[in-house]
Amino acid sequence: MNYSHVFFDLDRTLWDFEKNTEETLRELYEKHFLSLYFPSFFDFHRQYKEINEKQWDLYRQGKITKDFLRANRFYLTLKAAGVDDLSLADTIGTEYINNTPEKTALYPHSHEILAALKPKYQLYILTNGFREVQHAKVERCRLSPYFTEVITSEDAGFMKPDQRFFSYVLNKLNVAPEKCIMIGDDINVDIAGAQHAGIDTIFYNHSRDTYTIKPTYEITSLDQIGSIL
Structure with missing residues (x-):
């Protein structure tokens, strides 16, 4: 895709x-x-x-x-x-x-995969966290240079997995859902929510559990994104 x-x-x-x-x-x-x-x-x-x-x-x-x-x-x-x-x-x-x-602990390969993706894609953070807290985390962890924008549920007025959250994002960015892919760890919030909005997904399955919801792709480590994107 x-x-x-x-x-x-x-x-x-x-x-x-x-x-x-x-x-x-x-x-x-x-x-x-x-x-x-x-x-x-x-x-x-x-x-x-x-x-x-x-x-x-x-x-x-x-x-x-x-x-x-x-x-x-x-x-x-x-x-x-x-x-x-x-x-x-x-x-x-x-x-x-x-x-x-x-606090600045990130999952392994965070900076490496973001640096690899940045030249090829527009990167965004979509989060349900509090606006001021999430922006502070991104700044403190030196993630800001990778991302065009951090979009929070407070900005959208709705929280993931509400489809209205994803509709807000797509309308704001003026992009079709098939041109986007969502990467997240929560099968119900990130993955199901994005799929209902017509967005492909990469499920970061920390626990390696089995779910009835089937993402487009599944990874257990962030460096595996490189073989997908």
């Missing part, structure tokens, strides 16, 4: 979300003496991840706002340990948002 535009997800596709967020959470755990409330960092981390995923589901459904999500996920985490402290939760939430984008 003769593609002209290549779309990348950011978190868990280029930016190592698990490694970077765990590092930030560990720093906050120690700074705010959360060992007073949790048996271990593992318990705090596990509790937070479970609550954060549920809060993000509500945010994707439009049931809570961005600002509410930011503080409430930490408030609920602390409350699960018997700590009812909205001020502390708000402080941790703010520091998490400020500190996480400073």
Whole structure:
């Protein structure tokens, strides 16, 4: 296929979300003496991840706002340990948002594959993450030179996998779906969403799991993109 535009997800596709967020959470755990409330960092981390995923589901459904999500996920985490402290939760939430984008761990071959693709395609990041956070990550990781633009769900007014998100992108760039390909790690959000919009896909399958949704291509390492594009 003769593609002209290549779309990348950011978190868990280029930016190592698990490694970077765990590092930030560990720093906050120690700074705010959360060992007073949790048996271990593992318990705090596990509790937070479970609550954060549920809060993000509500945010994707439009049931809570961005600002509410930011503080409430930490408030609920602390409350699960018997700590009812909205001020502390708000402080941790703010520091998490400020500190996480400073982390720069990327998946192997990120820079190499982007450098190889840049001369041949127009590259874009399509992300559901918060606008200011995602832009900061891209800048801090020195990814900006590769990409024409970072397009967020806040820009579009809709979140992946909503087809209206992809319609917004295609209309904004004035490009036909068959000229585009989407690269992402989430089979339901990145891959199914793009496919419903008529866009080919490359599924970055970290876990090597089997899914009923069939992407156009599948990889387990970013350097494998070179054999496709």
